[in-house]
Amino acid sequence: MESTNYKSRRIATISKLKDGIAILPAATHMTRSNDTEFDFRQNSNFKYLTGSNEPDSILVLTPHGKKKDHLFVRPKDRMQEIWAGRRLGVEKSKDIFEMDEVYTLDQFDEILPELMKGHSEVFIDLNNDSTLFNKVKKMAMGLDPRNRLKMPTPKAFRHLNAIVEKQRLIKDQNEILLMKKAAAATNKAHRAAMAMASSAHTEADLHNVMNYVFKKHGASGEAYGSIVAGGDNGTILHYVENNAQLIDGETLLIDAGSEYGTYASDVTRTFPINGKFSTIQKEIYEVVLRAMKASFSKASPGNSLEDVHMASVKELSVGLKELGILKQSVDEIIEESLFREFYPHGTSHWIGLDVHDQNPYLDKNFDPIKFQKGMCFTIEPGLYFQKDNVNIPEHFRGLAVRIEDDILITESSHDNLTAMIPKEIKEVEAACQEDYKQFL
Ligand SMILES: [Mn+2]
Numbered sequence: 001m002e003s004t005n006y007k008s009r010r011i012a013t014i015s016k017l018k019d020g021i022a023i024l025p026a027a028t029h030m031t032r033s034n035d036t037e038f039d040f041r042q043n044s045n046f047k048y049l050t051g052s053n054e055p056d057s058i059l060v061l062t063p064h065g066k067k068k069d070h071l072f073v074r075p076k077d078r079m080q081e082i083w084a085g086r087r088l089g090v091e092k093s094k095d096i097f098e099m100d101e102v103y104t105l106d107q108f109d110e111i112l113p114e115l116m117k118g119h120s121e122v123f124i125d126l127n128n129d130s131t132l133f134n135k136v137k138k139m140a141m142g143l144d145p146r147n148r149l150k151m152p153t154p155k156a157f158r159h160l161n162a163i164v165e166k167q168r169l170i171k172d173q174n175e176i177l178l179m180k181k182a183a184a185a186t187n188k189a190h191r192a193a194m195a196m197a198s199s200a201h202t203e204a205d206l207h208n209v210m211n212y213v214f215k216k217h218g219a220s221g222e223a224y225g226s227i228v229a230g231g232d233n234g235t236i237l238h239y240v241e242n243n244a245q246l247i248d249g250e251t252l253l254i255d256a257g258s259e260y261g262t263y264a265s266d267v268t269r270t271f272p273i274n275g276k277f278s279t280i281q282k283e284i285y286e287v288v289l290r291a292m293k294a295s296f297s298k299a300s301p302g303n304s305l306e307d308v309h310m311a312s313v314k315e316l317s318v319g320l321k322e323l324g325i326l327k328q329s330v331d332e333i334i335e336e337s338l339f340r341e342f343y344p345h346g347t348s349h350w351i352g353l354d355v356h357d358q359n360p361y362l363d364k365n366f367d368p369i370k371f372q373k374g375m376c377f378t379i380e381p382g383l384y385f386q387k388d389n390v391n392i393p394e395h396f397r398g399l400a401v402r403i404e405d406d407i408l409i410t411e412s413s414h415d416n417l418t419a420m421i422p423k424e425i426k427e428v429e430a431a432c433q434e435d436y437k438q439f440l
Contacts, residue, residue, distance in 0.1 A: 022061040022163075023122060025132055026055055047262050054087065058105070059071055064119055072111075076090075090104060122154045124158075171375070180417055183417045185260060188213050188439055190422075191439060192210060193228075195431065197252055203242045222257070223265060223266065230246050232387045255402065263353060264352065266351055269423065270402060272428075277425060282425060284323070288403055296416070299414040304369060305347070308347055308348050308377075313339060320339060342383050348378050385397055
């Protein structure tokens, strides 16, 4: 396996900039409270184009310059490094990241105006980092207010993200390898939770064990705020408390995935806390599993996320009628969106550096993007029956099932990156009987 060629990614970005200069800052440490900080997480686009994990750097790409990629980094500083951690500095950064030029951050104000000359636009993140944006805007506008320079200077600002996010849609071999490693750690963690549920006391017990298992297998932690939801907490789509008592006879819905090398996995499993599905839990589970398999059958080149979604919608609608929850015809359930009461979310999202990877969903004609080899997304159908819904039979109330896997489109079909995590009823029940100590 060759190592990732970040330089060629930057060259690909530069080829899309035409007359624009691109400015992309790294993430910075975020204050949690007073003088404590959240864990550092690199900006995904910055990571994608540089491979660097250092905070506060700035990448500049200049298609019209002799030197095309430039990186501004924190200077070497002995005291700062003793207190807050090592820095690469200019020399090492130039070497490691294969930049045409590397400067220290304090040179930014002086050098950026020079780099802007000859470029008529600035590509930057227009949503975020307004401090940098405002600074860059001032620099650009102050550069040549009377049009005396005999060359273009930036007069327009465009959204850089749209370019990089399109690049990120197709994953290369190195990215796929990292996503497989994320999936492997996630597999162990879900198995640990299944094995431990009957002897654990609270959702938090399992949440903590999963985070431990993620890290044990090389992941940096969870890729997003895990949902560990017992019983009707599973009907809260973004349940975050994760601290309720586990109750014998209820199911547990766990939506949790590890982040490995800045790449996400995103997996949901629903299983019985005592290790054995009840009849009604099984009936709902089987409908959701059937929907998932129908969606799998659409996961191949030429189809789209819309096809994947409609396959799940159809099976869930058939299931809602079979279960006696909706009385209308399946066509009516779909056309009138009656399923939405029990399936209020979409079936898929792109996944990669971000769990909801920032990739386009529609093409130039506003049609859904057609699958190509290397695209990655989730499939996550579910059914949710609110506890206070008096319009449905009582034995459904408070039940929730979601099942979610991560899919990679291949030459002619797909790979399910998280297929090894139990989801058939028999496999899930068997996994619940395992000894959890093997995962610790
Ligand atoms: Mn998801």
